[in-house]
Each structure stands twice: as C-alpha cells, then as structure tokens.
Amino acid sequence: MAQSHKGAAPSNGWTDTATTSTDTNRFSALDQRSRPSSDDARNPYFLTHSDHSGANLVPKILIGGENYSSWKHSMTVALLARNKLKFINGKILQPEPDDDDYDAWSRCNSMVISWILHVVSIDIANSIMYLDVVSTIWYELHDCFHQNNGPRVFEVKRSMQVLTQGRNNVQMYFTHLKCLWDSV
Known part of the structure; x- marks a missing residue:
C-alpha cells in the first residue's frame, strides 16, 4: 500500500488543500479550492x-x-x-483592513452585533452599542451578568428553598425548579 506524504498530491488526482495549505486553521471566504461552491453554508x-x-x-x-x-x-x-458562533467566541479574529476577508468579516461582525442589540434591553443596548467587535460585546455581557456572583447565587438558592408546588401541576413545578437550578 502506497503511503501519502504531507505536501504530496493524492493519487486520485484531486488537490488536497488540507495538506498543501500552510495554515490549515484559517478559512478564507475567497478560497474556493477548499470547499465546493454548493457548500456555502459551511x-x-x-x-x-x-x-x-x-x-x-x-x-x-x-x-x-x-x-x-x-x-x-x-x-x-x-x-x-447560523454558523456564527466563532464570531462571539473569538475564534474568527478581525483581519487586517487590507486582508481579502476584511469586508466579509466586517459584514458578519456587524450583523451579529445587530442581532444582539435587538434582543437586549434598551439600557443594556446603550451600554454596548459603541463596541465595534462582537466578541468584545459577548465578553462584556458575560462579565456583567454571569451567575457566579455571590448575591445572585444566594438569591436563586433561596428561591429554590421556598418554592412550593401550590396550584401548579407537577410538570409546571418541576419546570420552574429546573429553570432555577439551571440558572445557578
């Protein structure tokens, strides 16, 4: 059996871009060699x-x-x-302005910022609307509202202790209890 070496063309005649590329973790919007055009959603x-x-x-x-x-x-x-998680977790970094991907990155970054601004309260939107990079907004929101602050954890645990079924059926009671538990 013939062994394939990195950088050598595969024997089937197709170019293996994963082995010939110098930066396999970088994805270019303009590099059509690595993905067929019908697979744009990836x-x-x-x-x-x-x-x-x-x-x-x-x-x-x-x-x-x-x-x-x-x-x-x-x-x-x-x-x-929507395949945009890498914009908020910082895995797709902002390219330099002269990079071929800058315009595509800018468009998607702005779109995700707009989506976030539409699903936060007006006060929160006002505090983040002038940040230009969506991953910065995401980390700001995390720092501000993450549940690991002591008073909030205490409040949720206290709510779980005093929660009663009351007139709720078992499913509603369990759902409310689970929501409290998941928020800790």
Missing part, C-alpha cells in the same frame, strides 16, 4: 436571505442577571445554527 461568512439586521434570534430579551443564563444559551444555539 463558510462562516455566509449569510442567508433570512439573515437580516432586524432578525430576532431568540424569544427573550436580556434584561440582566436574572435571565442571562437562559438568554445566553438561546443565543448560543441560534448563532451555532
């Missing part, structure tokens, strides 16, 4: 017709620490579905 710079700046990605508005955990989870799922 490109993190790809936007669909439904991806517009006024889209509300999640049903809840972030109002503060009391709903940050569920809002963050909903936003993460929505951004993952």
